[in-house]
Amino acid sequence: QGQLVQSGAEVKKPGASVKVSCKASGYSFISYDISWVRQDPGQGLEWMGWINPLSGDTASVEKFQGRVTMTRDSSINTVYMALSGLTFDDTAVYYCARGMISSTSWYYFDLWGQGTLVTVSS
Amino acid sequence: DIQMTQSPSTLSASIGDRVTITCRASQSVSSWLAWYQQKPGKAPKLLIYKASSLESGVPSRFSGSGSGTEFTLTISSLQPDDFATYYCQHYNSYLTFGGGTKVEIK
Numbered sequence: 234q235g236q237l238v239q240s241g242a243e244v245k246k247p248g249a250s251v252k253v254s255c256k257a258s259g260y261s262f263i264s265y266d267i268s269w270v271r272q273d274p275g276q277g278l279e280w281m282g283w284i285n286p287l288s289g290d291t292a293s294v295e296k297f298q299g300r301v302t303m304t305r306d307s308s309i310n311t312v313y314m315a316l317s318g319l320t321f322d323d324t325a326v327y328y329c330a331r332g333m334i335s336s337t338s339w340y341y342f343d344l345w346g347q348g349t350l351v352t353v354s355s
Numbered sequence: 356d357i358q359m360t361q362s363p364s365t366l367s368a369s370i371g372d373r374v375t376i377t378c379r380a381s382q383s384v385s386s387w388l389a390w391y392q393q394k395p396g397k398a399p400k401l402l403i404y405k406a407s408s409l410e411s412g413v414p415s416r417f418s419g420s421g422s423g424t425e426f427t428l429t430i431s432s433l434q435p436d437d438f439a440t441y442y443c444q445h446y447n448s449y450l451t452f453g454g455g456t457k458v459e460i461k
Contacts, residue, residue, distance in 0.1 A: 341389035345398035
């Protein structure tokens with residue numbers, strides 16, 4: 234059960250920032266970490282990082298460190314992913330996904346948002 | 356980092372065929388492996404977790420097996436709804452996805 238609903242498509246210029254939202258419903262928002270996964274056009278899936286909605290703790294992969302900021306607003310069951318310093322290579326679909334944590338402390342993803350297309354164009 | 360390699364990258368099959376997709380890890384991931392199905396323009400959908408556990412609501416024609424470094428996703432009798440791209444993902448230490456296998460109509 235549950236649903237993740239993301240904000241709509243964005244078009245940004247190089248050097249700009251984008252902020253994508255992901256609103257959770259139908260389950261306990263604070264009980265599951267949320268990850269962000271990127272999919273370049275016609276390519277595979279790339280994990281970007283996670284946020285713990287309870288504590289606000291975050292971690293991101295080295296590739297995006299310094300450019301990605303993940304936050305949450307527990308009052309409206311929503312997490313956000315902001316990416317700064319956009320380049321043409323950041324054109325992609327960005328997904329939020331609910332992490333099912335295992336005893337390894339890592340996740341598989343059982344619930345996904347519908348995706349948000351971010352297009353970087355001059 | 357552990358690398359995940361899927362084969363084949365594309366597979367052509369007919370309705371009713373038995374289909375097998377392989378995912379190999381560059382080092383052991385024990386049984387910490389998931390499989391997803393993705394259709395064009397849609398989000399991935401979880402099929403299998405912990406290598407062989409079927410996610411609730413997923414048809415029983417899907418099955419997963421393997422441990423360590425070699426895993427398989429099997430569709431016992433391919434249905435029209437199954438033409439899609441399939442990804443494996445390990446979650447042993449860190450997490451990474453395989454490159455995907457596209458299942459096409461033959």
